[in-house]
Amino acid sequence: MPIERFTILTSRTVVLPGANIDTDQIIPARFLTTTTRAGLGEHLFADWRYLPDGTPRSDFVLNRPEAHGCRILVAGGNFGCGSSREHAPWALADYGFRAVISTELADIFRSNCLKNGLLPVIVDEPTSAWLIEHPGAQVTLDVLAGTLTLPRGAAVPFALEAFARHCLLRGLDELDYLLERRNEIEAFERRA
């Protein structure tokens, strides 16, 4: 079952600078009662985005007019730590994000991003610091070249394993890949 292909993305950024933003902040547990994937974008960062009575907090970055239409999130280190809930990338993607840039992403979150066409981009400290100091910067992510291009034209490489790149570029689903390995799995089960 194909997922959306990811080749090149140019967008302005939204910045959430703090380190260790956990998946409970990305999507609080009370919204995990859904049995589908759809509609979680509305609850993205719910406790930071809305006052207890449900009105938007004007001081939260996603509620500012300049955040509208931004598809790249720049986050502090260890973004996505904590709970394994895939509802976190579902909520980010449903909101409209297609990439998360950080110095470090939590393991399970990173894996979940790749399965939902959300590009995890790991950059070095200086690049991260520049992006955090320049919210709204227009940048380009090129999956084939493995580069992040900053507004002045400097292209910074980011690591992405070959398999993930292959899947993103072609919109391939890991489940299809695993299902094609049925014979090997059967052989393993026979010798185990």
Place this chain on the structure above:
Amino acid sequence: MASAPQTLFDKVWRAHEVSAESADSPAVLYIDLHLIHEVTSPQAFAVLRERGLSVRRPERTLATMDHSTPTLTAQVFGGAPIALEAARRQVRELEANCAEFGVELLGLTHSERGIVHIIGPELGLTQPGKTIVCGDSHTSTHGAVGALAFGIGTTEVGHVLATQCLLQRKPRTLAVNVSGELRAGVTAKDLILTIIGRLGVSGGTGHVIEYRGDTIRALDMDERMTVCNMSIEAGARAGMIAPDETTYRYLEGRPRAPRGEAWERALEAWRALPTDALARFDREVELDAAAVEPMITYGTNPGMVIPIGGAIPQRCGDAAFSQALAYMGLAPGEPIRDRPVNVVFLGSCTNARLSDLRSAARLLQGRRIAPGLRMLVVPGSQQVKRQAEAEGLDRVFLEAGAEWRESGCSMCLGMNGDVVGRGEYAVSTSNRNFEGRQGSGARTLLASPLTAAACAVRGRVTDPRELM
């Protein structure tokens, strides 16, 4: 030629490689045991249905319900409907999915139901050398018996249901060597909180931790599970402890452990699992157990932790740190001891096994919780609940003024309606003190069951040794 020395992790990983990783592709890793629950499985079953797939090995899959389930007896066993409509729907959907796909379900009223990471070991399904996954990050708990166990996302739950396999990059290894004796009043929870404080909340990212050393060898199985449970809070997907006589004594005779000749064969295989003498880890960290104090968190991640007698640290110019303290209503330099506490939660996959309840009950025996304080005791499984009741622990909790509930995740993540109020301070034996984790605006202080009981009696943050 003798094979190169290997770690426990290497041995379990290699034995489950359907195909090894290469530069171009991740390893295909075979999964021995897949545990599922009502919150992270519905969308995975939906994918199977959309694509006309079946569950490849239903006998390697076990379902239970814990995350959103009620803990009030009438809502579990009848007399009152499940109060939350969404929880009712998830419970019904898991029942329907298990029936349709032929997966065994320990359902809401089943005598063996409980928190998924408590019932796996309790039933003897969790065994050394197995690969175990679940759509929950605290799956690392099962590593306490020498299994490779880690949390996965819902898409991966679908992969395992359909193929019994996962695509994985091989993680690096981190040895945490602990030696010396834990002092009286210092528990396995204090030890793991100290380790997380040392490593930091991302110190274990990309690694599998093996906890080693004479301190770890001296822990019983419940304590080892508490340690492995919180590996994810240091960023590590899995934590492991080599199996030994303690492990085998724990597993022998459990309902789903091997029996007779199969037990003897299993034992022989398990004895070959511990890390070889000359095996190398990618990283090693040393810790002196005798220096560990009763610990408590003061911030909004489990790495923000200090001894109960300590002061809240200063970190100038760190905006996230200041935001965390503002959320907690605490200031740098202040002592944490004697801060008023509104709620005490004794429960969760970290600390709701029988020994945890015993430890808290011993301190509460003959005492009452502070006026105005709420204490919720939620056993980790229905079996734990029955055992505790057989020992009279429920009476100790009730007579002290606490609430005694049916098993489930409950107030650890507040999905089922068991929540801490806005601005309230909760001393909790669970694993996460994230903002809003136990309820919107709730302020969580993580600690051991012993400390939690002491805080309940005093109504203030208390070093349990003062009451022992």
